[in-house]
Amino acid sequence: MTGCKKHFLVLALGLVVSCMLYSQEKRLEKANENFDRYAFVDARKIYLQVAEKGYESPELFKKLADSYYFNAQLEAAVPWYEKLINKNPDEVDSEYLFRYSQCLKSIGQYEKADTVMEKFNALTGNDQRAQFFMNTRDYLKFIEMQSGKFNLSKLDINSKFSDYAPSFNNRGQLVFASSRGNRTGISKTIHEWNEMPFLDLFSSNILEANGVLEAPKKIKGRINTKFHESSTVFSKDGQTVYFTRNNYTKKRLGSNAAGTILLKMYRATLKDNKWTDIEELPFNSDEYSVAHPALTLDGKKLYFASDMADSKGLSDIYVVNINEDGTFGVPKNLGDKINTEGRETFPYISDSGRLYFASDGHVGLGGLDVFVAVSENANEFSVPYNVGKPINSKEDDFTFVLNEATKIGYFASNRNGGKGNDDIYSFKQIGELITECRQYVKGVITDAVTKEVIPNTEVILMDDANNELQRIKSDQNGKYSFNLKCATNYIVRATKDDYKPTEVILTTHNVLEHEHNLTLQLSKGGLAEKEVKPGDDLAKLLELEIIYFDLDKSFIRPDAEVELQKIIAALKQYPQLKIDVRSHTDSRAGDDYNLLLSQRRAKSTIQYIIEKGNIDKSRITGRGYGESSLVNKCENNVPCSESEHQLNRRSEFISIK
CATH class of the missing domain: 3.30.1330.60 (OmpA-like domain)
Structure with missing residues (x-):
């Protein structure tokens, strides 16, 4: 009898556990449905409830971490990525290692983040993000050298919601996107992605030379709808605007094959002080997003972000020619110098032709960082350079714009200390950015036998064609130094009376701000x-x-x-x-x-x-x-x-x- 009771108890407990697991799995199905349609907040609520009941699985940890990661809450994602990786170290997809590394940076754990990136590199091999990391292992040193080139100011126009994507128009105004709702205080529909109201476009007069803004007003015309509008760019004459909107054309909402509403770019014309004649750009698609326009000063090229078929990552930056009659050429991907397997987005083209953009694929401080690339010819840019602190932080920093004449600009960030989810900051540029790959060679001239330093030695830097580039004398401590270009062949020669001259061939690589240490030893003798x-x-x-x-x-x-x-x-x-x-x-x-x-x-x-x-x-x-x-x-x-x-x-x- 006792055995029967024991057996019955075990069976009953088994049924209870089975029912609990079935219940949790049904709840996870609902959460996954929310997750798949980007309702991350709703999905997360269920995931957390399930996790609190003691349920554990790699899939749960992935979804929980990603629900924070894709809402730019990187700090909150750390413990869940940590659980995923610690419990399944040999089975984790490499992409989660990358995300985990980004999240570790958000809490300042750069050394640990770099260790994770080394593992990411070992698993992926040819991933562009891994290669950029391995080629710039001293990235924190470079970012420190780049930092301090901007003075930041907080703006009173920010709301408790999301404010970002600033752009200049030709009326001395800043135009930006905000989810603060309309002027009556009634917000539009709440967006499931982050439970924020949908975005509208607002404008604000720039009042002072330091970038202070007047109270914003919603833009007039038919641009703003009940769905998202954001990221504008204006033609030089102010008569044309390109902007981003959800897939909503002629009062019809479009979606892709999976039922997801993506982003498209539109063009509008200013008539009677109102924006009208709104039209889709011809390279939009229901199956991928096209967003965040940027114009060259002459209005002949339009840059944007997209995940179209030939994109390398979550979003790439493209360029398309605008013809004289207003039609468009074929969009072209900017290629591997700019785009990675991560996110490259929010491009901005300054009047001098520099490309500023946000990326988490290039090596930075965490989340999205702002980078700058210099135009090398009509079709290509240099490798990108992190613009440093204080523009960049451990969080997402993006939508950078700059008036190069006044050195006043704006960008958005979700860093701590703001009013809302994303805030717009103004800045004044006070120093020139490093925008070319530079390296250095430093060393000491010594006697080959006694090892004593030899001061006042003539040191000559030559190119590989033996053309003299620079000639200096070593100081009293025998020290010398030259600035070098990256990926270049040099000859360093040292000559001194009573010594034989010596030459060393030096080839630089592409590591930013790398310092080569080269001791030159002279032997007594020579023809003298x-x-x-x-x-x-x-x-x-x-x-x-x-x-x-x-x-x-x-x-x-x-x-x-x-x-x-x-x-x-x-x-x-x-x-x-x-x-x-x-x-x-x-x-x-x-x-x-x-x-x-x-x-x-x-x-x-x-x-x-x-x-x-x-x-x-x-x-x-x-x-x-x-x-x-x-x-x-x-x-x-x-x-x-x-x-x-x-x-x-x-x-x-x-x-x-």
């Missing part, structure tokens, strides 16, 4: 203290490494370039010096072939000295000697190692005057 007689080999007098060639090749190897630069330095230092270049081969291959090969080697050596060193060709003679002057036993049919044969593939530099 030696009597150079005809027949002397400069390579021996200067104690150069032998100029070697690869098997069956005549091109100048990189290691040979370093030594040839020393020959060039000696020829420049002693204008009366003339040399004869003698090139040799090993014994392999036939005698006639080796003679021709050595002549090619002599020719390429002479050509390098003349072209790279800008040395008069009358000072250099030379020819090839084939295998006639071997330096060891490695004659025909004599077994030798590769290193022994290498000793014979060489060039000599014999003084003839």
Whole structure:
């Protein structure tokens, strides 16, 4: 009997647990329905209730974290991404690692965020966001260098709701989007995404040179509807506006195949002080969003954000030509320099042609950061540069606009300390941004034997064509430094009386603000203290490494370039010096072939000295000697190692005057 009771109790408990699980699963189905139609707040309420009952699953953690992440509540997402990753470390999709890293930045845990990004890089391999991170591991140092270029001010026009997407019109006004509702205080329909009222467009007079704004008024005309309107841009004459709206045309609401209402761009014309003749842009679609327009000063190019078919990430930035008759060309993706697998959005083109945009795919402080890219030609921009603090923060920072004449601008952020969900801030630019990839080389000149510093040493920076770029003297502590461009070949040469000159070839990469440390060691000697007689080999007098060639090749190897630069330095230092270049081969291959090969080697050596060193060709003679002057036993049919044969593939530099 006791056994039966025990069995009945276990069975009853099993039924209770089963019913509880079934109940939770039914509730999760409802939450997932809300989540899939972007009703994140409603979905989250159910997820949290289920989690409080002790229910756990990877899917629950994902949805809970994402419901915060996609509403820009990054701090609140941290514990749920943490649960997901800690409980399923080997099964987590890499995208959740990226989101987790972004959220960790929002609470200032940059070291931990970087560790997560390293794992993200290991899993993805070729993800653009991972590559940008790995190439800018010192991004916090760069952001600090970039920071402090703007003074920020809070604005009284912000509401307790969401205010963002500022733009300038030609009337001295700032136009922006706000969910504050209409002037009667009655808000429009609440949006399920974040339980905020839908957005309308407002304008506010710019009152003072420091960017203070007058109380805003809703824009007149048929632009504002009961759905979202946001992110405007105006033509130079103020007669045309491009703006973003939900898919709502001619009082008909459109959706994609899944029933989701996306974003479209529209164009309107100003008539009798009201916006009318509203039309969709032809490259809109029900199946993807097109949003956030930006115009060039001449009005010939329109930039925007979209997730259309060829987009790389959640949203990419595109450009389209506007023809003289108002029609449009074919939208073009801005490519991998600008777009990543993340979000690139809210473009703005300044009057000078700079592209400002918001991104979470490029490396920043957390959430969306503002970046700037400089126009390199008619169709391309430079790599983007983070504009630094205080524009950027640990939260979302976006919709940056700047009047380059007054240096006054505006942007939006959901950072702490604002009035509402998103607030607009004004700023004054007080410093120039770093907008080119720069690197530095610093070092000390020392004696190769004693290791003592050598002050007042002449240090020369040259390009790879041996053109002098800059010449300085090391200071009393033997220190020197040069500013460099990224991804460029340089030669750094040091010369000092009573010492042999030394040269080092330096190639920079694309890491922003990287510092190369290069100590240059000088050895006593050189031609100054030696009597150079005809027949002397400069390579021996200067104690150069032998100029070697690869098997069956005549091109100048990189290691040979370093030594040839020393020959060039000696020829420049002693204008009366003339040399004869003698090139040799090993014994392999036939005698006639080796003679021709050595002549090619002599020719390429002479050509390098003349072209790279800008040395008069009358000072250099030379020819090839084939295998006639071997330096060891490695004659025909004599077994030798590769290193022994290498000793014979060489060039000599014999003084003839």
